[in-house]
Amino acid sequence: MKLKAKDILKICAAAMLVAGFVIVFSACLSGRRAVTCNDVRVTVKDSSRFSAVSSEEVKGYLKAYGAYIGRRIDSVDLAKVESILDGKSAIRKSEAYMTRDGALNITITQRVPVVRFIRDGAKDFYADDDGALFSMRAGTPPSVPVIDGALPVSPGADGPDGGQGRRWLSGVIEMVDCMNRSRIWCDNIAQITVQPNGDMIMIAREGRERFIFGSPDKAEDKFRRMKEYYEYIRPLKGEGYYSTVNLKFDGQIVCRK
Numbered sequence: 724m725k726l727k728a729k730d731i732l733k734i735c736a737a738a739m740l741v742a743g744f745v746i747v748f749s750a751c752l753s754g755r756r757a758v759t760c761n762d763v764r765v766t767v768k769d770s771s772r773f774s775a776v777s778s779e780e781v782k783g784y785l786k787a788y789g790a791y792i793g794r795r796i797d798s799v800d801l802a803k804v805e806s807i808l809d810g811k812s813a814i815r816k817s818e819a820y821m822t823r824d825g826a827l828n829i830t831i832t833q834r835v836p837v838v839r840f841i842r843d844g845a846k847d848f849y850a851d852d853d854g855a856l857f858s859m860r861a862g863t864p865p866s867v868p869v870i871d872g873a874l875p876v877s878p879g880a881d882g883p884d885g886g887q888g889r890r891w892l893s894g895v896i897e898m899v900d901c902m903n904r905s906r907i908w909c910d911n912i913a914q915i916t917v918q919p920n921g922d923m924i925m926i927a928r929e930g931r932e933r934f935i936f937g938s939p940d941k942a943e944d945k946f947r948r949m950k951e952y953y954e955y956i957r958p959l960k961g962e963g964y965y966s967t968v969n970l971k972f973d974g975q976i977v978c979r980k
Contacts, residue, residue, distance in 0.1 A: 758825050764827075773865045776833055791804075806815075813836075836859070837900075840870055850892060870916070872917035922935055922971065935968065941973070956978060958966070
């Protein structure tokens, strides 16, 4: 079958168009290979709210990568960059990409602290809502509930110490979430201390009562009974009449002078 002249013209035009694309793509690729990495730009999300990690710290972490300044931008291993940064406890997620001007751009999503832990003789550390433990850089600590005393968890590469520590931390995060939903308890509980026997003791900002919370489990029910104490028992007996209020037993409010 013979091709008509117009069909031949169409085929030639298509071939020329494809060839043009190839030439342009090759030129762009060649130009990309010629560009070298000359800068690193770090953006830390929510840095105005809190600072779990700074841009300078992020740049310092990249020393583990080795030399990247001066290398062709197509030879910088972005997956390796992200892997290094994602391995840092205060970083929830990182995203790395190159731009045509030769800059390595990094966007950091910080871990958001929901509770702060204080241990004698050790640096404070935090937990986010996923139960990840991490330290934060020096500066003003975020306004979150603080727990001190005989803590069954400590930060490390593998997170909380053992299964029992993980279960305890999960209960603490649920307890803090319960506190945040009402805001009454976040505003009025001044101190939470873990006793050597594992009981959590809560001390209010006003009054002399020490609330024995027990484990962090079943927090919503325990806070409900704490509210009942303030609404019914305290007005009846008077402020300062009881020194301890035990909430650790299901369905009970055990008060002692």
